[in-house]
Amino acid sequence: MNGSTTPLLTLRGLSRSIGARRLFEVGELVFPRATAIVLTGQNGAGKTTLLRMVAGLEPAPGATVHWTGENAAARSAPLDPLPRELRERIAYLHQHPYLFRTSVRENIAYGLHARGLPQQEITRRVDEALAWAGVAHLQDTAPERLSGGEVQRVALARAKVLEPELMLLDEPTSSLDGQAREQVIALVRELAAEGRTVVMICHDRDLINLPGVVRWKLGDGILDTHHR
Template sequence: MTKKVHDDNLITSKQYIHNFILNNILFVRNKKLILNDLNVELSSNHFVLMTGQNGSGKSTFLKVLSGLLKPDNFSITYQQKASEAAQSKSKFWFSQKFFLRKHFCYLHQTPYLFSGTVYDNVAYGLMHKKLAKDEIAHKVNEALKVVALDHLSKRNSYALSGGEKQRVAIARSWVIKPAFMLLDEPFANMDKHSRHSTYDTINQLKEDNIGIVLTSHDPHCGELAFNRHLHLYQGKMNENPI
């Protein structure tokens, strides 16, 4: 990435808009075409709602995007610079998956919180970055304030409700500042009150210039301020008007 590209996409002194173009995403499982040659353009100022039926490949798409599942084919262009071709598909994927994992953070439908306290969970992604303890504490507290759970930092993770777990998972991803957060049906199994708290949290992420892709069955997903709507149907992606 050149300095010029950085400057073009400068939003604040700290954050840039990350532009990704993903082409020819192909994913076949058990001889069934799950993702059929998808082409998607994503920017970190996008707030994308992705809908689709059960089994349409929404989770697969998010897992490919976050480098957790190896696709059968794909290419990526980041900040208008195409990825270099490797000698083989395996080598290409090996280099690209780390790139994807660096920029896209996947959140499970039912998040897994590690054993330990809420603080330990939110600090997890910072532990292997060479940061001072005070700095980690500051960032964790900031993240917990974003999801309005700073009063629960010392609570054991297994003692949280479903909604609180989801918000801790959001804080845990937010704190590492990925370009994109990929939320896989975050409102499934949530009551009305938890939903509203989570809506507020997710809407706030937009202000931090973190791109969001959120999957849902419901095309009218509450009070979320989307600016794009993608629909996945039979392995193909369609852009719907908002």
């Protein structure tokens, strides 16, 4: 099978209960390659919990993850803890991103330093990400001085600079309006157009209705991946 037709990831046995209440139960969840997906559902449906489980940020007892490793080898493992090989391929963006109290540039460079890349390569990639997100003029600014839209764009740049294949965005436009919201929508579109798989939780009509977007809906404990 060729690489573009195999799914990016498949998860099996994803379920979460809160006390005696079953929040959701998903038998199998396939993440296609190069696809923009919007995840909708009422408040409290479990959208954030679901994406955090996928990112390895919440316990996921019993769930398994299946993917294609090197040399097209079929790989599988428990989802929790998230296999190291997948950790670098998945990025999760919190609804209210937390930025370190250094500069914008240092925030974007952080993950590249953690990966031990050479300084020259880090500088090049950070410059590119700053320009992409339209925040180059803010690179020396302290994050606490940024507007909400600027924080979202820096957080998107910080994630993108690590070149993840799967980006999980929790309501990226929910705290924004006007031009700030438009700018973030444009960046999300670009991420999807670049061939990444982007799953975004949202209630924003403009994002939900973007052309070519796949719709997933979580409700009554069931994830409908053929929602129209």
